[in-house]
Amino acid sequence: xxxxxxxxxxxxxxxxxxxxxxxxxxxxxxxxxxxxxxxxxxxxxxxxxxxxxxxxxxxxxxxxxxxxxxxxxxxxxxxxxxxxxxxxxxxxxxxxxxxxxxxxxxxxxxxxxxxxxxxxxxxxxxxxxxxxxxxxxxxxxxxxxxxxxxxxxxxxxxxxxxxxxxxxxxxxxxxxxxxxxxxxxxxxxxxxxxxxxxxxxxxxxxxxxxxxxxxxxxxxxxxxxxxxxxxxxxxxxxxxxxxxxxxxxxxxxxxxxxxxxxxxxxxxxxxxxxxxxxxxxxxxxxxxxxxxxxxxxxxxxxxxxxxxxxxxxxxxxxxxxxxxxxxxxxxxxxxxxxxxxxxxxxxxxxxxxxxxxxxxxxxxxxxxxxxxxxxxxx
Numbered sequence: 096x097x098x099x100x101x102x103x104x105x106x107x108x109x110x111x112x113x114x115x116x117x118x119x120x121x122x123x124x125x126x127x128x129x130x131x132x133x134x135x136x137x138x139x140x141x142x143x144x145x146x147x148x149x150x151x152x153x154x155x156x157x158x159x160x161x162x163x164x165x166x167x168x169x170x171x172x173x174x175x176x177x178x179x180x181x182x183x184x185x186x187x188x189x190x191x192x193x194x195x196x197x198x199x200x201x202x203x204x205x206x207x208x209x210x211x212x213x214x215x216x217x218x219x220x221x222x223x224x225x226x227x228x229x230x231x232x233x234x235x236x237x238x239x240x241x242x243x244x245x246x247x248x249x250x251x252x253x254x255x256x257x258x259x260x261x262x263x264x265x266x267x268x269x270x271x272x273x274x275x276x277x278x279x280x281x282x283x284x285x286x287x288x289x290x291x292x293x294x295x296x297x298x299x300x301x302x303x304x305x306x307x308x309x310x311x312x313x314x315x316x317x318x319x320x321x322x323x324x325x326x327x328x329x330x331x332x333x334x335x336x337x338x339x340x341x342x343x344x345x346x347x348x349x350x351x352x353x354x355x356x357x358x359x360x361x362x363x364x365x366x367x368x369x370x371x372x373x374x375x376x377x378x379x380x381x382x383x384x385x386x387x388x389x390x391x392x393x394x395x396x397x398x399x400x401x402x403x404x405x406x407x408x409x410x411x412x413x414x415x416x417x418x419x420x421x422x423x424x425x426x427x428x429x430x431x432x433x434x435x436x437x438x439x440x441x442x443x444x445x446x447x448x449x450x451x452x453x454x455x456x457x458x459x460x461x462x463x464x465x466x467x468x469x470x471x472x473x
Contacts, residue, residue: 103269104255105289111142111226115252118148118166119231120239121442123392124344126231127157127166128306129257129283133228134162135299136287145224149241154389159343160305161298170245175220184208227254231279233443234264257282260443262432277316277323280306284326297334304335309344312396317427352393354384359394359410364460365402371467372398372405375456376412388412388420395422407431407467411459419451419459434466 108114116133118126130146137144147167157163178201180187185205192201203210227249229235235242235249242249256267259276276282280303287295287303295303307327311319314327331337348356359374366372374394381387391410398408409423423440425431430444440449451458 100269100271101286101289104257104271104286107226107253107255107269108137108142108228108286108290109140113143113224114145114226114228115170115224116144116146116228116230117232117238117241118146119237119442120149120241121448122148122153123231123446124157124309125278125280125306127153127163128160128302128309129230129278129280130166131160131162132280132283132287132299132302132306133230134165135296135302136290136294138162139294140291143223147241149239152389156343159339160302170241177218177220179216179218180210181214181216184214185210224248224252227252229254229256229258229267230283231258231260231443232256233258233260233262234266237441257286262430262444275320277318277320278307278310280304280310281323281326284330295330295333297336300330300333300335301340304330304337305340305344308337308340312399313341313345348393349386351385352390355380355386355390356394356397358384359391360397363398365405366464366467369402369404370406370470371409371463372402372407373409373411373460373463374398375460376410377456378413378415381412381415388414391422395424399424406470407434407463409463411456411463413456414450417452419454419456420448421451421459421462422448423463429470431466434469435462438462 114137116130118130134144134146145167146165147170149168152168153163153166180203185208187203188206189204190202192199194200229238232238254267256263256265256270256272257279258272259274259279259282261274263272265272271282271286273282284303287299304327307323308314311323314324358380359376362375364373364375391412395408395410402408406426406429407423409421411419411421414420423431425445427445431447432440432444435447435449438449440447442448
């Protein structure tokens with residue numbers, strides 16, 4: 096990442112009035128936390144800010160983050176269909192409407208005279224946002240339905256692309272991509288300093304530290320650098336509530352989540368060399384635990400911390416509505432997107448997922464083993 100890109104992003108945000116912050120389709124604590132931090136900072140600067148994710152609800156454990164409750168799951172009303180009526184010849188007296196047979200009927204009563212077809216026109220309003228920030232997205236498709244349903248808007252609006260993945264496609268007008276950063280939160284911390292070094296308060300510091308702690312697994316990851324440790328120290332000095340972060344992200348687990356973790360650990364499997372470690376869960380496991388798949392990233396994190404020699408770590412589970420999903424994380428030296436490219440995974444090079452619409456748990460296990468074989472042949 097060049098210092099120029101950081102300065103360009105800061106200048107663009109200083110000039111913008113209405114800013115849209117976009118999270119990836121598969122939410123991560125890092126993306127959520129950095130999104131919250133930007134919402135707080137830009138809001139304090141008088142900007143209108145909206146944070147939006149798609150395809151996934153915010154985990155309950157993240158409710159302690161300020162402004163997290165304002166994260167939307169869709170981009171409704173991005174553009175409005177406008178019906179314009181020329182009132183020069185016939186000022187309006189009354190307006191009403193009704194719906195009938197899936198049709199909207201609008202009734203206009205003029206004070207005098209009448210309206211003709213030539214008096215009526217239609218148009219589409221321009222989006223309210225003049226700048227977009229994407230977080231933890233390798234490309235625009237990583238936003239899922241958020242991008243799919245608003246393609247024209249994203250191509251017509253300046254995009255600041257913030258990421259730390261080597262697979263990032265540099266799709267933004269400004270690309271703040273730092274390959275050695277531990278997290279997106281670390282990059283966002285640098286951007287906030289560039290905007291205003293004195294604006295980081297306790298809430299902002301807590302959000303940024305939460306993202307870093309989650310992404311580095313409490314600073315146990317091999318990606319941790321002296322720079323990231325210094326930043327964590329600065330955030331603590333700025334009032335980051337570390338105990339609160341640890342409590343909500345790691346300690347405050349519901350009984351249903353603990354039951355699900357227990358079932359996953361009971362079905363833990365590994366290859367003889369320990370390079371591939373995975374857990375398997377079926378629909379009955381979720382029903383008996385009273386839990387949902389949203390709890391599974393935490394299970395995966397626990398596996399990674401306790402199996403440091405594994406090159407590929409995964410959780411395979413049956414979806415409630417059918418099919419099988421694989422959540423996988425790879426060692427820093429392994430690009431999971433390349434190893435499993437034929438399966439069209441979503442995510443980053445080291446944190447990815449894919450879905451088998453008609454596959455079985457055994458099929459998913461075979462895919463993981465094949466990925467390990469491909470790794471061994473390289």
